[in-house]
Amino acid sequence: MNLLTVLQRFHVQLLFVVLMVIGLLITIHQKNYQRVAFVNSANTISGGTISTFSDISYYFSLKEVNDVITRENALLRSQSPNSLRKINGDYVQIDDTLYRQKYIYKVASVIGNTVTRRNNYITIDLGEKDGVSPEMGVISSKGVVGVVKSVSENYATVLSFLHPNSSVSCKMNSNGIYGSLQWTKDKIDEAFIKGVLVTTKVNDGDSILTSGLSSLFPQGLHLGNIISVKEDAETQSQIIKVKLNIQFNSLRKVYVVENLFKKEIVELQQNQNKLDGK
């Protein structure tokens, strides 16, 4: 049998194998290169379609969105200079040079969001055009949403916190112990912190805040509260369960966080890694 007859006889099987291999390559490609946008909803076509339908369903939750915005407005109003009482009359703050803006926030609408999968992603309506780039943090008023994974011209895909690869650097409010918060994978409002030593005293009900160590999210954002603490005898550590404030299934408006000092921080860390010979 020569090659041609073999090809002719088994062309269906061959085509099958070729297509399966292509499919596998695309899958692996997406799993490994998280920044590369190839097959995902940040694509302009799919982004456009999803956004149209999200616009329609957006009307149905306007009331809820209004409530959230009003509450946030009230909070901001209470922080504005007008709401503050001047205690020291001698100093007036005109243009303060002690503080420099570190984070700026961009408001984005959620146009696609999954919560029932194991690997969840969110699509937002800001893209490269609006200055969004991969590895930027995304938050809402109630906690961390995720990290921007890939960007097209008008849309961006966000690696949701509800994804096994997501973790947020956090700290406990009462004792300042740092940890890494991860999704439990079975409930959309529960996460856990691993690897806290048994000797550390953990208070039930304690608040969990962002640590600000990762340069992705601002410090002190309230993420949730501790609901249970379990000891892991094998590793001599505690597993801390946290109830999240944020409700992923009703996410509408989110903020993309841009850290103005990020470039500087990353450069510094890279230099250090080079010195260590990594």
Add this chain to the structure above:
Amino acid sequence: MENNWLKHIGFIGLMISFQILVFNNLDLSKSIIPFIYPIIIISASRVSNRSLLLILGFSLGLLIDVFSNTGGAHAMSTTLLAFFQPYLLSSMGPSDSNSNKIKPSIYSLGLKNYLVFALILLFVHHFMVFLMEMFTFSNFGLTLLRISASSLVSLLLILLLQFIFFRKVK
């Protein structure tokens, strides 16, 4: 004949839109995700060109992938489905030249045969989707449960679709 083609394409478009706009956004429970678009491949008749069916399956899956951020999971699953469908179909029902042109449905195969036929294919498809999405064999028992539950829900939906879209053939 032309009219027939239009009908086919309309049906395919409708199923894809249903999947992307309705079922992808349906939160039945954390474990159950129904997929209805495989009905397009499942309903291919016995005389279909097998290579063409494979390519249709692959492109169909890839389209679903683009809209649901799943890499190539659906592309692979639907290709697998398109590969096995003709084998399974040829082992089912009468095979005279007349029945070869008929699309497999509850009317042409009979309810019992069709249930077995569709369930096997749906299970194969869902198995691949879930496996590719998780990309691990850990916690396999739970995954298997999710696959089975999702397959059954999909089967139910596909049966409903049959009542709506498929006509009885005399």
